[in-house]
Amino acid sequence: MYFFNQFFVIAILILFGGLIWAALDFWRLGKAITRPISQQSAITYTGIPTIFIHGYRGNRYSFGRMLHRFYKLGAAQKTLVIKIAADGTWKTNGNWVFEQNNPCIQVLFCKNTADVSQQVQWLTPLMAALKAKGVTTVNLVGHSMGAVTAVAYCAQALTASQPKIAKVVTIAGPFNDLELGKDTAEILSYPLTKDGPQRTTPIYEYLQQHMAQVPYPIKFLNLVGNILPNSRVQHDGSVATSSGLSLKYILMQTPHIYHQAVLRGANAAHSLLHENSLVDWNIIEFLWRPSK
Template identity: 30%
Template sequence: MSYEVNLNFDLGGSVILMKKRLLTFMGIGLLVLGLSACGTGNKHTTTASDLPNSGKYEPTLFFHGWGSSYRAEKQMAQSLVNAGLTKTIVRATVSKHGKVALSGQFRKGDYHPIVEVGFEDNRNSNPRQWGRWAEATVIKLQQTYQMKKLNMVGHSMGNMAIMYYLLDNSHKLPKLQKQVDIAGHFNGILGMGDEPNQMTLQPNGKPKKMQADYKALLPLRQTYPKHQIAVLNIYGDKNDGSHSDGSVSNASSKSLRYLIAGRAKSYQERKIVGPNAQHSKLHDNAHVDKLLIDFLKN
């Protein structure tokens, strides 16, 4: 390819020499750019076609709480790596418009990778929107890896992402096998429609007073995938008389049972007690890590 350079002054033979040097310089520069472009275009990204037995991959997705990020998931994710459940951690960043960018990739033969999900619009207070972002994440992973099963772990608002995801997609997307809810505020938050020791549950787990978000989830009593999902519900009690983790009452966390009773494959509750059972400390709690490891391993 040739280029003509017009220098708007006349210096006799010097002009010809300068033209040649400039053309040589530009040619080298374009060659380097071309090679760089080829390297970028050929950068390898693992997809389902690169993974034998792609249907065997069952990732565990972590969803953080309101105002938080994927960093809140790092200890729990690392505890699974340390326990030998996986060697793979992938990050999924979700824009406020639902565009998902993956960082990292599934590895051949590592069938239980971790996906740390981060929502950029992390102060959005619409739980249904969080469910849409969870859906976008699952769709992106399904398109990339053609997975058929997955697990989900949520902390705080991350639990609402899971619940609203299930409300809208309980039968359409890859099967959810295991669901871990940590510090879930299914029927309200202290100071926002709930106060310590005010909310009460009936013997079947039904709240005597339901908040709007909880009422919106009631259809799950008929649509939650039947006998498919094993559920572990972890909540904190600071042991200070409030029967709460400082932000969410134990009754609000335990109200999950009524929403999925009779439909979950199994359901169990675990209470963490003491100062480290505070709401924002539960995702960095060694006892929670152990419960999570045992539940996912089994």
């Protein structure tokens, strides 16, 4: 009985400690990092903010741990968190003054099931607010539907009241899907030819038409997952590899500069890509290395 009681007490303590850790982790992932970054010689530091956009049903976990890893590596610092409510108003945590520390902005949509057009509508006044505070250039990073939102934001008629878009990183974007949010019973996959997908969806056609009208070139890095490289339909568990790689053909007849990388294996699963160290490395190389 003594050993049983002792084991019970230890189990309770472990459970209690785990709950405390989970609560603290949840809290910190939604807060800006205020401690100065330890800068590294291999990184180029600017004051250009990089805005992180989660996908359908995304939350602070979508990019929260990645942003903390960037900070620990001395690559970038999460200086601002913006929570956008369903009515378009927002609450912030952090600093709107952007220093030479590769500042990052974590955007959290309170209504995280909104569609691409709604997310773009919410982002537009936020971008105008950044421009009003002296921000002339930004980068965008999006995961899943947030990747499509990032490109769709670029595809709209940008005005002088919005910052210029320098670089865009898209992760697991369903660029040729009919359903951009919810997972479907079967993963939609239209095979790719040398000229593009065999069949195209409305979002593909919209982006292809409007990205050609952007008046300046944007650099793109498209990261796509493939967990079953030998299967008939290759995918990341939610999005077909062919759909993710369709961005290449959307941009093919435009002045934009396109790079891509396909990540393979279990860690390339759709919801694990933002926890994948190779994704971290590709983003750092693309956004913040001197050679880029």
